[in-house]
Amino acid sequence: MIRVALAAAVRTLPRGAGLAYEPKFDGHRLVVVRTAQDVVLQARSGRIVTAAFPDLAAAARQLPAGTVLDGEVVVWHAGRTDFALVQRRAAAASAARAAVLAQRLPASYAAFDVLELAGLDVRTRPYERRRALLVDLLLPLGPPLQPVPMTTDPELAETWYATLPASGIEGLVVKRLDESYPAGRRSWRKLRHTDVADAAVIGFTGTPRCPLALVLVLPGDDEAPVVSSPLPAGLRTEMAAAVATLGEAAPAAATVTAIGLGEVPFRLLDPPLAAEVRRSSARHPPPEVLRLRTGL
Template sequence: MTWTLPEPMLSTPTPRPDLPPGMAGEPKWDGYRALLSVDEGKVELRSRRGTDLRAAFPEIVSGTAQLRDGTALDGELVVWEKGRLAFERLQHRLQRRGTTAEWAAGERSAHFVAFDLLRLNGNDITSWPYRRRRAALESVFSARRLTAPWTLCPSTTDQDVVNEWLTWGAVGMEGVVYKSLTEPYRPGARGWLKYKPRETTEAIVGAITGTLATPRTLLLARYDTGRRLQYVGRTTTLAAAASSSVAPLLTAATGEHPWMGWSFSAAWGSRATLDVTLVEPALVGEVGVDVARDSVGRWRHPVRWHRPRADLSAADVTLSTSPE
């Protein structure tokens, strides 16, 4: 009987960076969650939501020649570019098929960062505790002498190592995931913890969704070195109180606007565009952001609006503005 990949085990946010007792920490990669199985010569590679990824990542499929039959892994697909994780390059890879996927595999090769072993020599080992599965995963890498596209995710029970990982935001690491040493792999369950560092900084409001009377989200900007207003991200949906407090501070754009004629994607990888209203880029706000950025410095996840900053001029908010 052919073995079927289980649903991925999931995590819930934790506000504390401290390594909990009885747990191990792993870096949280800015990539694309994937599960992989090699069973009776058949390769299965799917996303967290079940999308078949084989056609988009032929180098991962061909790389399974290094694995023994009856192996299944959980991990993260990543693409490195210029010394950092490049999620936008990975996102572009998802759309490629056939010869263009083969070309992309050569130009922007993906790696599979393995952080869990679900099947070993044809045996389902999801009931094993994390500690035992981790030891088995390490033995697979050493015994098979795995090379690219396979990468072994680090794991530690040392708080000092965790603290070091939390300084890796500049290369695209999103934070840390904590896993109980004694817990089995529970498909679909939120049994892991994830910590993402957040920082406070400033941005300019350049457009909104919703209406001027009741803005729903804010499209944010910063000036580049050429004094061009660059889009850097969008807020989460504003709470009613925040929407009411921001509305009187907004002025509809008149005449030329730096974003005239621009379109904005509704989400990463989505072809849907937002219906936006351009506003005069004068309002500066304090926002809470995580460390995930694309290669040009845009925030990859929606940011949290904290408050207006009437004491700051929009001219002072640049792409090099440091968090406070």
């Protein structure tokens, strides 16, 4: 398993000499490994997801053997990246289904680092040099393998931060030009537009086949669990599938206070799941579920 670099959240844009700024795409982290024989696609969790993205695997066969890239897989729809469509691609249950989805929902790979190039490990080289190698490698190939944009100008980065959300960009990632690849460490910094955090999903309202909202324990919140805002249709379907994989959920024996509704029954999950949520404060308004963390 290849350990990827991580980013720590910040609330303001870092400034100073020797910094680089990249757009943060709303997709799934993906490591592309071009071996001597074929291509392996690895998720951040270490799961091998090559079969789910045959279009990216085919494109990656153009890379020199012994090359490893770090980046994000995204699906573009109506001029913006659509995370739900990436989830749909990742959930393909068979090779035939994956091939159909690759035709209907082609994936793109936004590469932001190179770890190995033609058998040479370049992780110890400074980011500035790795970036140059990445651009030289991918620009002649073209889509769907593309280097993410990068600037060292904080004013341009501020403009990106203000204007790119319309394209589905979450924010910015900030890196030091002189830094080696920080595998497994939160050395990079990320600036997002919203207060986004991972929460524990301890249950849900509604039925196993039609979950209506999630019961969450928010990070740093020692009070009672909270109920999310109503789930959109896509997340209801995804949550129902997740519940089915866990087996029979507990009956609606517990209760939780929901804003505007009072005490409502909910079904407990064992073990809990995880979800990424957006919140403006701990409880008002209810947190919005952005996605389930399904292990990809």
